[in-house]
Amino acid sequence: GPKVLQIPSHQIIDMGQMVTLNCDPVSNHLYFYWYKQILGQQMEFLVNFYNGKVMEKSKLFKDQFSVERPDGSYFTLKIQPTALEDSAVYFCASRRLDWGGAEQFFGPGTRLTVL
Amino acid sequence: GDSVTQTEGQVALSEEDFLTIHCNYSASGYPALFWYVQYPGEGPQFLFRASRDKEKGSSRGFEATYDKGTTSFHLRKASVQESDSAVYYCALCTGFASALTFGSGTKVIPCLP
Numbered sequence: 001g002p003k004v005l006q007i008p009s010h011q012i013i014d015m016g017q018m019v020t021l022n023c024d025p026v027s028n029h030l031y032f033y034w035y036k037q038i039l040g041q042q043m044e045f046l047v048n049f050y051n052g053k054v055m056e057k058s059k060l061f062k063d064q065f066s067v068e069r070p071d072g073s074y075f076t077l078k079i080q081p082t083a084l085e086d087s088a089v090y091f092c093a094s095r096r097l098d099w100g101g102a103e104q105f106f107g108p109g110t111r112l113t114v115l
Numbered sequence: 116g117d118s119v120t121q122t123e124g125q126v127a128l129s130e131e132d133f134l135t136i137h138c139n140y141s142a143s144g145y146p147a148l149f150w151y152v153q154y155p156g157e158g159p160q161f162l163f164r165a166s167r168d169k170e171k172g173s174s175r176g177f178e179a180t181y182d183k184g185t186t187s188f189h190l191r192k193a194s195v196q197e198s199d200s201a202v203y204y205c206a207l208c209t210g211f212a213s214a215l216t217f218g219s220g221t222k223v224i225p226c227l228p
Contacts, residue, residue: 031212044217048214056214091158091159105161
């Protein structure tokens with residue numbers, strides 16, 4: 001089936017540093033999402049993105065977070081600066097534009113550890 | 116706000132047992148309901164969805180029926196296999212391309228014979 005790729009699979013950084021998480025969505029998908037899952041807790045929505053703009057974001061999407069997809073390349077989540085509570089697995093998802101494509105396809109996640 | 120409740124955190128089953136995972140939701144409007152399955156080291160995989168009352172979704176032997184009256188979307192499978200060991204998430208979505216709201220997940224684990 002359609003695959004969403006995420007790079008890297010793991011990232012360890014020191015608190016205060018910047019990190020960029022990369023997502024390669026399914027090729028004909030136009031809506032993109034980031035979700036956050038702290039170990040042992042449920043998946044929580046961060047942000048969605050369409051046509052170069054943030055459409056919707058949750059209260060977890062702090063001012064230190066930003067997203068972009070320059071020139072149709074990777075869809076990225078940047079955290080600057082990072083904090084200890086940002087340690088989690090971050091999942092990217094994408095979906096088609098049409099009503100029939102309601103399901104979101106998820107990548108395998110990037111495990112971020114902030115020390 | 117919207118929410119999804121899965122009462123079972125973990126279910127232990129033997130092969131060929133009947134599986135039921137309960138899912139209840141609370142949402143404004145008329146949400147679409149989903150089941151996703153997550154295997155270790157992977158992201159959630161879409162199982163199926165239902166968009167209106169009494170609609171049944173199904174895939175790979177799993178099924179669930181949208182019940183607006185009881186605000187439920189319980190997952191069932193008649194004969195569970197060892198390969199079904201995973202975490203199952205119920206989720207809802209209330210708008211076009213909106214975020215998914217996930218339940219806390221239910222881990223299905225095999226009982227040793």
